[in-house]
Amino acid sequence: MSDLLAIGASGVKAYGRALSVVGDNIANAQTDGYVRRTVRLEEAPAAGDVVLSRNSIRPGGVSAAGVTRELDQWLVDDARTASGEAARQSARLNWISATESALGNGGNDIGATVTQIFATADQLSANPNDATLRRQFLNNIDESASAFRRAYDALSSMANSAAMEVSSAVDQLNTDLSALSRVNDGLRRARAGSTNEATLFDERDRLVGNVATAIDIDIHYDANNAAIVRTPAGVPLVEGNSVATVNLGVSAGGLLSFGVAPATSLAPASGRLAGLTDGAAHISTQLAALDSLAAQLSTALNSAHQAGVDANASAGKPLLNFNGSAADLTATALAIADVATANAAGSNGNILAFNAVRTSSGIEQDISAFITQQAQIASAVRAQEAAASGRRDGAFAARDAVGAVDLDREAADLLRFQQAYEAAARTIQVARETMQTILNIF
Structure with missing residues (x-):
């Protein structure tokens, strides 16, 4: 009779733990990094002789051997x-x-x-x-x-x-x-x-x-x-x-x-x-390229403009100031009379030649x-x-197919372990009633 009580008690304990783990799975179904867990349930035999039968094994119920995470390490x-x-x-x-x-x-x-x-x-x-x-x-x-x-x-x-x-x-x-x-x-x-x-x-x-x-x-x-x-x-x-x-x-x-x-x-x-x-x-490469393009533009335009003379017959001045970085590229402060359109060929000779910069420097390309x-x-x-x-x-x-929580599966496990828990509790109740009946005989 004591064995029956022990079996029932082991079932209540083991299935109670299993229900707790299923509850954790359901509660953490959406928790990032959570891996589905299961309880390892094992038979708990108790060696010994039963009265009138030698060399037999008395059943010891069930035990929760531990909690296991469901995962594939390679995945x-x-x-x-x-x-x-x-x-x-x-x-x-x-x-x-x-x-x-x-x-x-x-x-x-x-x-x-x-x-x-x-x-x-x-x-x-x-x-x-x-x-x-x-x-x-x-x-x-x-x-x-x-x-x-x-x-x-x-x-x-x-x-x-x-x-x-x-x-x-x-x-x-x-x-x-x-x-x-x-x-x-x-x-x-x-x-x-x-x-x-x-x-x-x-x-x-x-x-x-x-x-x-x-x-x-x-x-x-x-x-x-x-x-x-x-x-x-x-x-x-x-x-x-x-x-x-x-x-x-x-x-x-x-x-x-x-x-x-x-x-x-x-x-x-x-x-x-x-x-x-x-x-x-x-980004660093593009900044350097932008500096290079600014230098190229400054050199090409300044050289072309300084090759001519302005309205005051003075040599053309630089159009751009470049100090090593596109961040510092600025236009030279010039008056409209400072635009050097002329050269020895005529009043528009230098500005005519100006467009040759487009092909010689290739700045636009x-x-x-x-x-x-x-x-x-x-x-x-x-x-x-x-x-x-x-x-x-x-x-x-692929990883989640093994370790993620499936609520349908958890619902099935919840029902299964709940029924097992109730059966274990019923076993304890039967043992108690049986013991009471025997005591009532006396």
Whole structure:
């Protein structure tokens, strides 16, 4: 009779725990990083002899051996890798698209204003003494310089924003590394098979996923299933009680560099930091190209204008002031009489020759190529980002097919364990009634 009570009690205890786990699954169905859990139910035999029957086994009921997380580690690792590459392409696309937008606005202004300079020069060659055309010519020079400055300012502002974003990303990475170390410490203390251990596993995997989304890493696990995180080059980030600190460096040109304290360089090949590095490098390249175009325009226009003479028979003056950067490109303050339209060939000889700059310097074609190249790069990166996102979504779907919570399945388990719990409780009741009946005989 005592065995019947023990069997019922074991069932109530085991199925009660199973119901609790199912409840946790349902409650956390939408929780990011939560992995479905099940309770391992095992037979609990009690060895011994039954009266009138030797060498027999008395049944001991059922026991909850522990909580198990339903996952495929290979699928988890694959999803983590795919997420890192998708994060890189997304961050990269964000800043390259922003660069395209800035140059699509300011860049088109650059090309249009330069073209307008030559268009006005062509009109001026037919009437070199027209004060209105002379003024328009000087205004076109000023507008072109302003367009260069606007484009440069837009790119420079984005470079600063990119540096701020990567600084925030590095801070978050260091926070996640520190949190992961604390979770590892908890895993070393957790009881195997407990709900607390399963919760720590979920948090461990979430933090490892965050780190892998930031940079490419190698993951190993120690005997307590604590995560050991290293860079692909073998530099430890989280190992034992040691936690590394990732540092950020920003050069004068806006290029990004990373290191692991005290003095180990870090070159992310995947993850958000790699994408931000790519984006910052692209912006820096475009700023340098813009400087080169500004220098080219300044040299070409100044040389052409200084080859002639103005209305006062004085040598032509520079049209543009260039001090090494498109940010400083300005139009020289000239009066309308300072426009050097004449040369030895006549009053319009120099302005006639002015349009030859279009073919000799190729400034318009170079500006057009600059804008076109930016559009091509952005298009290629969009295709790469779409491919990486598709790869990530597929990896996530495969992972979640194993570990995600299915409410229909949980509802079935809830009904099954509830009935088992009620049966175990009924067993206890039957044992009690039977015992009472026997006692009533006496």
